[in-house]
Amino acid sequence: MKLVFCVVHQRDKNRIAEALVRAGFKSTVIGSTGGFLREGNATFLVGVEEDQLEPLKALIQENCHLRDQVINVGPPEAGLAVGLTQDPITVQVGGAVAFVVNVDEFYRC
Amino acid sequence: MKLVFCVVHQRDKNRIAEALVRAGFKSTVIGSTGGFLREGNATFLVGVEEDQLEPLKALIQENCHLRDQVINVGPPEAGLAVGLTQDPITVQVGGAVAFVVNVDEFYRC
Amino acid sequence: MKLVFCVVHQRDKNRIAEALVRAGFKSTVIGSTGGFLREGNATFLVGVEEDQLEPLKALIQENCHLRDQVINVGPPEAGLAVGLTQDPITVQVGGAVAFVVNVDEFYRC
Ligand SMILES: Nc1ncnc2c1ncn2[C@@H]1O[C@@H]2COP(=O)(O)O[C@H]3[C@@H](O)[C@H](n4cnc5c(N)ncnc54)O[C@@H]3COP(=O)(O)O[C@H]2[C@H]1O
Numbered sequence: 001m002k003l004v005f006c007v008v009h010q011r012d013k014n015r016i017a018e019a020l021v022r023a024g025f026k027s028t029v030i031g032s033t034g035g036f037l038r039e040g041n042a043t044f045l046v047g048v049e050e051d052q053l054e055p056l057k058a059l060i061q062e063n064c065h066l067r068d069q070v071i072n073v074g075p076p077e078a079g080l081a082v083g084l085t086q087d088p089i090t091v092q093v094g095g096a097v098a099f100v101v102n103v104d105e106f107y108r109c
Numbered sequence: 110m111k112l113v114f115c116v117v118h119q120r121d122k123n124r125i126a127e128a129l130v131r132a133g134f135k136s137t138v139i140g141s142t143g144g145f146l147r148e149g150n151a152t153f154l155v156g157v158e159e160d161q162l163e164p165l166k167a168l169i170q171e172n173c174h175l176r177d178q179v180i181n182v183g184p185p186e187a188g189l190a191v192g193l194t195q196d197p198i199t200v201q202v203g204g205a206v207a208f209v210v211n212v213d214e215f216y217r218c
Numbered sequence: 219m220k221l222v223f224c225v226v227h228q229r230d231k232n233r234i235a236e237a238l239v240r241a242g243f244k245s246t247v248i249g250s251t252g253g254f255l256r257e258g259n260a261t262f263l264v265g266v267e268e269d270q271l272e273p274l275k276a277l278i279q280e281n282c283h284l285r286d287q288v289i290n291v292g293p294p295e296a297g298l299a300v301g302l303t304q305d306p307i308t309v310q311v312g313g314a315v316a317f318v319v320n321v322d323e324f325y326r327c
């Protein structure tokens with residue numbers, strides 16, 4: 001069994017949740033926030049058997065859409081690091097990042 | 110050191126939190142949502158030494174009660190997958206699922 | 219790649235988030251609650267390459283300040299375990315706890 005932590009963009013959250021159910025994956029969804037943009041996103045916990053890792057990866061890739069987002073790096077009190085320049089910067093958002101972790105033991109009650 | 114991610118039913122959350130404190134387990138609780146029923150539940154993070162895994166498992170099993178819940182699988186806009194039939198289905202809820210993950214290093218500041 | 223789960227005190231959350239961005243660490247922040255005090259805290263997920271573990275640990279240690287907090291262990295309905303004595307107790311809060319977990323596979327979409 002592996003546990004996949006997958007951080008997805010807010011706009012992709014519902015599409016991914018529905019795609020997981022249709023494909024028979026069980027999951028738990030946690031509201032989270034990006035460390036850099038401080039925008040809400042979603043962290044999925046998906047416990048899967050090892051032979052399901054590739055189908056899961058394909059599902060996530062099909063349901064996440066990268067987009068460019070111009071961000072005005074505001075003054076420090078906006079919560080972004082002082083070290084950034086004051087010019088607007090373009091970042092790519094909407095992708096997903098996934099961390100696959102080994103599970104020593106899985107049990108249910 | 111192992112880190113246990115344990116997803117429990119909303120109704121069992123407080124009972125489990127209190128049982129953990131009484132038994133001397135330290136834990137962190139995260140609000141979460143089930144991928145299928147989209148109902149609120151709770152994800153506990155419990156960092157334990159290896160010899161505490163069995164007592165923890167026993168504690169979780171004692172404090173989770175399986176119940177049958179009839180769910181009307183509503184129309185797609187209710188957020189459930191279109192692929193499911195329109196007849197009400199009975200699912201067992203209230204159990205807990207736990208993923209035990211190995212910790213390479215634990216530190217406190 | 220390693221995934222670090224780091225639980226920090228509410229008061230240290232923003233300082234740590236900003237320090238992570240300045241130092242070029244990517245992170246995801248999850249609102250959480252302490253199992254014992256039931257107070258809000260924050261759980262950071264930080265995916266880092268192995269050679270970044272020590273700099274990350276130093277950053278966390280620099281930005282967490284331990285403080286003593288006297289807590290009145292109120293009646294059971296306050297949510298704390300019945301087993302604790304009725305005298306106020308002093309606990310140290312504000313430190314951080316971190317669990318470093320190995321990542322089998324990391325991918326982005
Ligand atoms: N110091 C910096 N300078 C310039 N640009 C920066 C930056 N840090 C992040 N970005 C950009 O901003 C996007 C949003 O980052 P955020 O931290 O809000 O939201 C992140 C964060 O919540 C999570 N994430 C990404 N890598 C992570 C990691 N190694 N550990 C934990 N969470 C991570 O996934 C979300 C999307 O990340 P993604 O890389 O696709 O997209 C990132 C990246 O393109």
Ligand SMILES: Nc1ncnc2c1ncn2[C@@H]1O[C@@H]2COP(=O)(O)O[C@H]3[C@@H](O)[C@H](n4cnc5c(N)ncnc54)O[C@@H]3COP(=O)(O)O[C@H]2[C@H]1O
Pocket residue numbers: 021024025026027028029045046047048116142143144145146147148150200201202203204205206
């Ligand atoms: N492998 C895994 N990875 C990550 N999280 C996991 C997981 N297995 C279970 N969980 C978490 O535990 C909750 C209870 O799961 P359980 O299997 O006991 O109880 C489930 C199961 O009896 C049923 N169920 C789930 N998916 C189903 C499906 N595709 N078809 C029919 N019934 C389903 O509905 C109940 C509630 O599911 P829900 O998703 O709302 O809530 C789930 C989910 O949050």
Ligand SMILES: Nc1ncnc2c1ncn2[C@@H]1O[C@@H]2COP(=O)(O)O[C@H]3[C@@H](O)[C@H](n4cnc5c(N)ncnc54)O[C@@H]3COP(=O)(O)O[C@H]2[C@H]1O
Pocket residue numbers: 130133134135136137138154155156157225251252253254255256257259309310311312313314315
């Ligand atoms: N092994 C573990 N697994 C998962 N999460 C963990 C953990 N160890 C610590 N944490 C998380 O870190 C927070 C701070 O823990 P710390 O040990 O510094 O500071 C603790 C400790 O000094 C004290 N404490 C905790 N449990 C206690 C108990 N049974 N008896 C007396 N003092 C306790 O109260 C402070 C706040 O605890 P609280 O639970 O509210 O909040 C905890 C919890 O959210």
